[in-house]
Amino acid sequence: MTKILVIGAGGVGSVATHKMAMLQDVFSDITLASRREVKCKDIADSVMAKVGRQIQTAELDADDTNATARLIEKTGAELVVNLALPYQDLTIMEACLKAGAHYLDTANYEPVDEAKFEYHWQWAYQDRFEKAGLMALLGSGFDPGVTNVFTAYTKKHLVSQMHTLDILDCNDGDHGQHFATNFNPEINIREVTAPARHWQDGGWVETPALSTRHSFDFPKVGSRNMYLMYHEELESLSKHYPELQRARFWMTFGESYLAHLEVLQNVGLTSIEPILYQGREIVPLQFLKAVLPDPGSLGKTTTGKTCIGTIITGQQDGQEKTAYVYNVCDHEVCFAEVGSQAVSYTTGVPAMIGAALMATGTWSGKGVFNMEQFDPDPFMAMLNDHGLPWQVKTLDQGLPF
Numbered sequence: 001m002t003k004i005l006v007i008g009a010g011g012v013g014s015v016a017t018h019k020m021a022m023l024q025d026v027f028s029d030i031t032l033a034s035r036r037e038v039k040c041k042d043i044a045d046s047v048m049a050k051v052g053r054q055i056q057t058a059e060l061d062a063d064d065t066n067a068t069a070r071l072i073e074k075t076g077a078e079l080v081v082n083l084a085l086p087y088q089d090l091t092i093m094e095a096c097l098k099a100g101a102h103y104l105d106t107a108n109y110e111p112v113d114e115a116k117f118e119y120h121w122q123w124a125y126q127d128r129f130e131k132a133g134l135m136a137l138l139g140s141g142f143d144p145g146v147t148n149v150f151t152a153y154t155k156k157h158l159v160s161q162m163h164t165l166d167i168l169d170c171n172d173g174d175h176g177q178h179f180a181t182n183f184n185p186e187i188n189i190r191e192v193t194a195p196a197r198h199w200q201d202g203g204w205v206e207t208p209a210l211s212t213r214h215s216f217d218f219p220k221v222g223s224r225n226m227y228l229m230y231h232e233e234l235e236s237l238s239k240h241y242p243e244l245q246r247a248r249f250w251m252t253f254g255e256s257y258l259a260h261l262e263v264l265q266n267v268g269l270t271s272i273e274p275i276l277y278q279g280r281e282i283v284p285l286q287f288l289k290a291v292l293p294d295p296g297s298l299g300k301t302t303t304g305k306t307c308i309g310t311i312i313t314g315q316q317d318g319q320e321k322t323a324y325v326y327n328v329c330d331h332e333v334c335f336a337e338v339g340s341q342a343v344s345y346t347t348g349v350p351a352m353i354g355a356a357l358m359a360t361g362t363w364s365g366k367g368v369f370n371m372e373q374f375d376p377d378p379f380m381a382m383l384n385d386h387g388l389p390w391q392v393k394t395l396d397q398g399l400p401f
Contacts, residue, residue, distance in 0.1 A: 001028035002359035003076045005101070007062050007092060008083030009034035011295050011340045012106065012141070014043045015348025016083060016355075018338040019386060021051040026356050031075045033060035034084075046339055062088040068095035077101050081355050083348075086110040086187065093125055093136060102134050102358060106141030106351050107187070108232045112272075117191070117232045123368055130367040137363070138370050140354030141347040142308055142327075143169055143249075144233035146388070148371035149379045150310040150325040151237055156376060158323040158392065159314040165237065165247040166311045166399050168226060170218045171343060172252070173304040173331045177293055179260040185289040189270050192253070192261065197230035199238040199247040210258070214401050216250070218307040219391070220328040226250040236370040243314075264288065295344070302331040302341040309390075313398035322395040327388050337387065346388065353382045 004027050006017055013032065020027045032040045032055055040057035047055055060071055062084045072080060072095060082092045082105040089109035096103040109121045122138055129136050139145050147167050155162055181188040196207045212228035231249040238247050264270050269288045274281040309326025327346070334345035354371070357363040363374045371379075383390055 001026060002078050003027075003029040004031070004079050004081060004355060004359070005072055005075050005077035006030065006032045006081045006083060007034070007060065007068070007088075008085075009036070009039035009043055010083070011344030012348045012351065013083040014046070015334075015338050015340045015344050016081065016351040017043055017055060018047055018051060019349055019352040020355065021047045021053040021055060023352075023356060024053065026359050029056070029075070031056040031058055031071075031077065033058040033062075033071060035059070035061055050338065063091055065091045065094045065098065068092055069098040072096065072099035072101050079104065079355060079358055081351055082106075083351060087112045090121060093122065093129075096134065096136070097125075097128055097132055100132070100134070103129075103136040104140050104351065104354050104358065105138060106145060106347055108138060108144070110187070110190070117194070117230065119232065119235050119370075126368045133366055135358060135365050136368040137354055137358060138368065139233065139236070140351050140371060142350055143167060143231060144236070145347070145350045145354070145371055146327070146379075146383065147308065147310055148233050148237060149376045150390070151241070151312065152372040152374075153376040153380055154310065154312045154323050154325055155241065158325075159312050159316050159321050161316075162241060162243055162312050162314040163245050164313045164398050165241075165244055167231065167233065167247075167249045168216060168218070168307075168309055168311065168326075169250065170216075170221055170224055170226065170252040170307045171304075172218070172221045172224065173302045173306065173342060175293075175298040175302040175341070177298070177301075179257065179292070181292065181295060185292045185295070186285055189261070189264075189285060189288070190272065191229065191231070192251075193265065193270055194230060196228045197234070198228065198249070199234055199244065201245060210253075214250075214399070216399070218252075219326060219393075220305055221307050224252045226252045237372060240370065240372050295341075298341050300335060302335070305330050306342045306346060308346065311395065311398055322398050324393040324395050325390060326393075327383070327390045329388065334387075349386055349388050350379075350383075353379055353386065356382065 037059035079102045086107040271284045329342040331342040
């Protein structure tokens with residue numbers, strides 16, 4: 001059994017903590033820490049009510065490496081699950097090295113002052129984690145995370161020589177708000193407004209944000225418009241599967257969301273450049289985050305489903321083959337189980353699974369790893385067992401565009 005420290009008390013942190021509490025034979029002691037301990041205590045109360053298990057809470061500024069290392073040592077945590085902001089990835093990794101704990105996150109490091117979703121800052125820790133005998137697992141959410149594992153599973157069992165990869169993320173949930181994001185607004189809007197990039201014939205092709213749109217008929221959802229975007233798993237998957245001739249990421253957006261986003265961009269509220277207001281500097285996007293609904297509060301009103309998966313073309317046993325591996329998740333079912341909507345659920349459950357595989361030694365190593373570098377089978381089995389069942393369809397062809 002493993003003592004674990006979870007950092008971050010948002011929607012994802014809540015789901016992961018509830019799910020970890022259900023596995024008492026894997027996670028012996030759970031501490032949940034955040035900048036505001038009151039949020040941790042609310043989650044702890046929910047865990048007690050729903051699971052009947054007590055967890056510990058703590059106040060922590062995860063920007064402070066020394067404070068984080070002290071908390072790791074105080075709790076005796078052997079594994080730190082970072083579900084805080086991606087700006088804090090490096091300070092938490094430093095704290096793990098300082099205190100001698102393994103590390104897991106769900107999103108790659110991103111500088112506060114630049115919208116860059118890249119792994120190179122974290123890959124640079126490879127030698128230090130290896131020499132320390134520690135493991136860092138990057139991106140154990142859904143996308144990145146499950147989509148990486150779907151790719152590894154497809155490679156192992158369905159399409160041995162992969163040619164193209166398309167990751168399709170559809171959230172058809174309705175939260176009843178005029179405008180809200182289903183995960184951290186600051187990160188969500190930075191992702192959506194960044195230029196789109198996809199991998200093509202050994203290099204990156206960049207296009208303007210939201211400039212490429214196609215429709216797709218999603219299982220259990222129906223036909224929805226999806227937009228070409230950049231997402232960090234493309235970087236690691238194109239690195240670890242060099243046979244891929246093309247790799248793309250698509251996400252659906254409703255017309256109302258896009259209309260509100262365009263207005264917010266036009267008036268400068270999505271900017272990450274500091275401005276002076278009443279004698280002090282503020283970042284417009286951070287102000288916007290403060291006035292938008294907390295994603296963690298949306299679960300009680302959200303209806304509908306998500307559908308996220310991978311479509312991979314290539315060859316199997318000398319024959320052309322296209323495999324579609326996907327999960328469909330229901331917002332209301334997730335809320336009934338753990339009090340969170342499906343976007344938090346589809347990230348929090350994989351975080352728990354990755355942590356469980358590390359805690360049991362099923363996935364192990366020294367250094368910094370992406371999800372696709374491990375055997376996908378135990379992760380895929382746990383998805384079925386813990387609320388994210390997946391399906392496989394053989395298609396006649398890949399996306400026709």
